[in-house]
Amino acid sequence: MLSLYKKYLGHYTPFVIATFITTCIIYFVQLCLLLPESKRIIDKGVNLQNTDVIWQSGIMMVIFTLIIGICNLLNAYFSSKATAGFTCSVRKACFTKANSLSPQDFAKFGESTLLNRTMADVVNITVVTINALRLWTAIPVLIVTELFIIALNNVYIFMVLAFFFILTVTFLIVFMAKSRKNFEYLQQKLDKINLNMRERIVGIRHIRAFGNEELVYEKSAKGNEDVYNEAISANSKINFLSPVAMVVMNWVVVLIYILGTQQIKEGMASISQLLLIFQYISSFILSLMTIPFLINILPKGMVSARRINELLNFEPTKYETAQHIKKDKTLGKVEFRNVVFGYSGALDVIADISFTAQAGKTTAFIGTTGSGKTTVMNLMQGLYLPTFGDILIDDISIRNADENWLRSCFSYGTQRPMIFQDTVKNNISRTVSDERIKQACDASCFSEILAQKNEGLEFQLAQGGMNLSGGQRQRLSLARTVARDAPIYIFDDTFSALDAQTEKKSRKAINDMLKGKTIIMVAQKIDTIRDADNIIVLEKGRIAGQGKHEDLLKTCKVYREIYQTQCYLDKKE
Amino acid sequence: MKKSKQKNVISRLFGDMGKYKSSFRAVFGVIVVIKLCLAAAPKVVSIITDTMQEFVNSGNYDFGKLLIQCALLAVLYLIGYGADGFINRSLVLISQNLSLNLRNKAGHKLNRLTIHYSDNHPLGDTQSRVTSDMLNLSNGIESTLPSLLGQAVLMAAIAIMMLFTNIWLALIYIIAMPVTFIGLRMIAKRTNKIFKNTNKHLGKMNALVSDTYSNHTVVKSYSRVDEKEKEFDELNREFEKLFVRSRFTSGFMRPFSDLMAKISYILLCLTGGFLMIKGTLTLGEFTAFLFYGNKLCFTHI
Numbered sequence: 026m027l028s029l030y031k032k033y034l035g036h037y038t039p040f041v042i043a044t045f046i047t048t049c050i051i052y053f054v055q056l057c058l059l060l061p062e063s064k065r066i067i068d069k070g071v072n073l074q075n076t077d078v079i080w081q082s083g084i085m086m087v088i089f090t091l092i093i094g095i096c097n098l099l100n101a102y103f104s105s106k107a108t109a110g111f112t113c114s115v116r117k118a119c120f121t122k123a124n125s126l127s128p129q130d131f132a133k134f135g136e137s138t139l140l141n142r143t144m145a146d147v148v149n150i151t152v153v154t155i156n157a158l159r160l161w162t163a164i165p166v167l168i169v170t171e172l173f174i175i176a177l178n179n180v181y182i183f184m185v186l187a188f189f190f191i192l193t194v195t196f197l198i199v200f201m202a203k204s205r206k207n208f209e210y211l212q213q214k215l216d217k218i219n220l221n222m223r224e225r226i227v228g229i230r231h232i233r234a235f236g237n238e239e240l241v242y243e244k245s246a247k248g249n250e251d252v253y254n255e256a257i258s259a260n261s262k263i264n265f266l267s268p269v270a271m272v273v274m275n276w277v278v279v280l281i282y283i284l285g286t287q288q289i290k291e292g293m294a295s296i297s298q299l300l301l302i303f304q305y306i307s308s309f310i311l312s313l314m315t316i317p318f319l320i321n322i323l324p325k326g327m328v329s330a331r332r333i334n335e336l337l338n339f340e341p342t343k344y345e346t347a348q349h350i351k352k353d354k355t356l357g358k359v360e361f362r363n364v365v366f367g368y369s370g371a372l373d374v375i376a377d378i379s380f381t382a383q384a385g386k387t388t389a390f391i392g393t394t395g396s397g398k399t400t401v402m403n404l405m406q407g408l409y410l411p412t413f414g415d416i417l418i419d420d421i422s423i424r425n426a427d428e429n430w431l432r433s434c435f436s437y438g439t440q441r442p443m444i445f446q447d448t449v450k451n452n453i454s455r456t457v458s459d460e461r462i463k464q465a466c467d468a469s470c471f472s473e474i475l476a477q478k479n480e481g482l483e484f485q486l487a488q489g490g491m492n493l494s495g496g497q498r499q500r501l502s503l504a505r506t507v508a509r510d511a512p513i514y515i516f517d518d519t520f521s522a523l524d525a526q527t528e529k530k531s532r533k534a535i536n537d538m539l540k541g542k543t544i545i546m547v548a549q550k551i552d553t554i555r556d557a558d559n560i561i562v563l564e565k566g567r568i569a570g571q572g573k574h575e576d577l578l579k580t581c582k583v584y585r586e587i588y589q590t591q592c593y594l595d596k597k598e
Numbered sequence: 599m600k601k602s603k604q605k606n607v608i609s610r611l612f613g614d615m616g617k618y619k620s621s622f623r624a625v626f627g628v629i630v631v632i633k634l635c636l637a638a639a640p641k642v643v644s645i646i647t648d649t650m651q652e653f654v655n656s657g658n659y660d661f662g663k664l665l666i667q668c669a670l671l672a673v674l675y676l677i678g679y680g681a682d683g684f685i686n687r688s689l690v691l692i693s694q695n696l697s698l699n700l701r702n703k704a705g706h707k708l709n710r711l712t713i714h715y716s717d718n719h720p721l722g723d724t725q726s727r728v729t730s731d732m733l734n735l736s737n738g739i740e741s742t743l744p745s746l747l748g749q750a751v752l753m754a755a756i757a758i759m760m761l762f763t764n765i766w767l768a769l770i771y772i773i774a775m776p777v778t779f780i781g782l783r784m785i786a787k788r789t790n791k792i793f794k795n796t797n798k799h800l801g802k803m804n805a806l807v808s809d810t811y812s813n814h815t816v817v818k819s820y821s822r823v824d825e826k827e828k829e830f831d832e833l834n835r836e837f838e839k840l841f842v843r844s845r846f847t848s849g850f851m852r853p854f855s856d857l858m859a860k861i862s863y864i865l866l867c868l869t870g871g872f873l874m875i876k877g878t879l880t881l882g883e884f885t886a887f888l889f890y891g892n893k894l895c896f897t898h899i
Contacts, residue, residue: 059860063867063888067881071874079871083864090860094853101849109841113834120807120830124823128815136811143807144800155845218701219729225708226724229716238709245705253698257690264686271679279668279675283661286650290659296650300885307892406819432821443813446805455825488720488809509820 153326444490
């Protein structure tokens with residue numbers, strides 16, 4: 026937590042210091058100047074029947090109050106500024122860091138936890154920070170000043186008070202520490218039922234389709250029961266803390282009345298002195314009451330800080346020798362040399378993949394589900410790094426390539442369409458000419474859908490593009506792929522949601538539009554890829570065959586099998 | 599129209615409390631009793647102080663008398679603060695039971711919701727209703743409601759006791775309290791508006807971040823990182839301004855009530871001083887008012 030402060034609060038140190046100074050002034054004026062005036066009024070005014078003293082005291086008190094009032098406002102301002110700056114810096118750092126992660130590293134965290142860390146966790150540390158600035162700097166100052174003043178006034182009473190104070194604080198700390206575990210469990214259980222609720226809402230179609238309502242309800246109900254039990258148990262550990270502390274401190278006041286009277290009898294104190302001490306004690310008890318509140322928000326803040334630090338201090342996987350090589354004119358030749366890769370260190374997702382996709386030609390990949398096709402696509406672009414082996418784009422190894430150049434080599438049509446919550450036009454491209462966008466929409470058969478929408482290209486898409494059907498989303502994603510100008514185009518199963526007729530039309534249009542570019546296509550259907558210059562058959566992460574369609578039918582068993590299951594498409598062979 | 603809807607919500611909540619319905623009413627009865635005890639305490643303090651003044655004036659220290667008065671005070675404090683633990687326990691039981699019932703009810707309802715509803719309501723909205731809104735409700739019952747009610751009862755009881763002790767001094771607080779409330783209300787209205795804006799803005803940022811993360815592959819692959827970060831920067835800067843405004847405005851509340859408390863304190867000391875010189879106020883009564891003032895205006899003393 027402190028490391029976060031050191032790093033990101035740095036710029037705002039003046040504000041922090043100002044907050045602290047104003048807080049100190051407030052409490053100093055209040056305790057040392059304002060409250061003693063009441064004693065003065067009684068001693069010099071009432072006891073000596075002097076009304077002038079009372080007026081004088083009044084004026085002084087008004088001045089002190091004004092100073093305190095101004096300092097309070099300044100305090101609010103400075104603490105707000107410091108916290109705002111800190112929060113926004115941390116949030117920006119999280120966003121930047123998460124974006125900078127390679128998809129491989131990104132997947133290590135997962136999208137939802139990254140979102141939580143960037144948003145919810147930052148909120149938690151904000152709460153702690155602003156309260157820390159406003160109150161915590163005050164509390165130690167306050168407590169020490171109070172005890173000091175009481176000591177000045179009357180050492181005997183101070184000792185009694187100090188004893189009970191230490192007793193109470195120890196008591197509070199011990200029991201709060203004991204209950205910490207319970208509140209952590211409670212939080213975990215709450216997270217669990219929240220996640221459960223989210224699943225039920227997101228997966229509402231699936232639950233209904235499979236008739237699992239009873240099942241999920243049972244799970245929810247059990248979770249709710251757990252939360253109930255944990256909450257009751259956690260509370261039972263702490264609910265007597267505040268009452269006991271308050272009773273003890275107030276009984277100390279009663280005790281001081283008795284002791285004080287003894288002191289007055291012995292001439293060592295006066296009633297007005299005692300009254301002043303009581304005022305200090307009241308103030309002291311009030312400040313004591315804020316401690317449980319602060320202790321409550323601290324654990325949450327610390328957990329959030331830890332999670333944020335985890336993200337910010339994460340060391341991305343990188344190659345040791347990144348030389349940032351790039352080319353001006355890329356032809357688009359892709360070569361894999363003995364590539365081996367597995368997610369999370371496993372070595373068996375793909376193995377011994379070697380092939381060359383010639384520049385300007387169409388290379389297709391085919392294979393059953395899980396054969397590693399998308400993995401090859403990810404590796405090709407350098408989104409994931411191979412465990413062994415090398416990948417070369419135009420004879421430049423991706424280990425040595427400049428990242429920006431590498432990105433610009435590809436236009437990637439993802440298997441699952443990824444839609445931004447933005448206009449259609451911005452989804453397709455923000456940099457390309459309007460003409461090209463129109464061309465892309467025509468080629469991907471998306472124009473017909475656009476024609477149905479009043480806003481056309483300015484049509485606003487909802488979260489995840491849910492206001493379009495699956496097929497429409499895929500066409501949009503296709504349009505985005507085609508609109509971009511790059512040497513290599515990857516179509517990862519992007520035609521699956523289109524009917525055969527639209528698919529044929531679209532493929533022809535795209536081929537015309539992208540003449541001379543390297544095209545990498547992934548498909549399940551042989552019909553989509555049969556005209557490719559080179560077809561690579563993948564099975565269980567290994568190459569089962571390579572060549573043209575006719576050759577593969579003769580030489581590759583896997584290909585033949587796939588073809589046979591799909592052969593109703595073609596009656597010729 | 600609106601009023602009947604409101605009443606409906608509260609009576610439905612009562613229904614969902616199940617077996618703890620009567621406990622809820624009992625708890626509030628207990629809260630009233632303990633606040634009355636706390637309101638009586640300063641009266642005992644004034645008696646003790648006057649007793650002490652008597653000792654000083656007469657030179658005769660009758661500790662027996664003092665001890666009885668102190669014992670009474672101790673008992674009042676015991677009831678006043680000690681019972682808090684039981685109240686808190688009961689309220690937690692009530693609110694957790696309510697949450698449990700409501701969550702289970704929501705669980706049932708989810709199984710019967712139309713798909714139409716889930717398509718037309720954003721995930722976040724539905725989710726927050728069953729999660730964070732639920733927490734707000736239980737927090738409200740466990741802490742906000744009892745403290746509000748307790749304060750109200752305490753204030754009323756103290757106001758009455760003050761009136762019986764000394765009208766002039768009572769007047770100070772009887773005027774100061776409403777003024778404080780009105781002032782706080784005005785500040786709160788402004789603050790709420792700004793907070794709403796800030797939260798809406800945060801929602802926008804949430805949507806951007808969520809969108810960027812879930813489409814991370816495309817953002818990376820199409821080199822759209824810079825553009826997303828620019829969008830984010832704009833939102834972030836705006837948020838920073840909104841945040842400062844909202845926290846500063848809400849930061850007015852404490853200073854304001856502090857100021858009112860101190861003004862009351864100053865008036866109390868001055869008026870009290872004059873009245874004591876005149877002889878219509880005893881030191882004990884003055885002390886009682888110090889304690890009353892302390893209980894009314896949290897921030898000061």
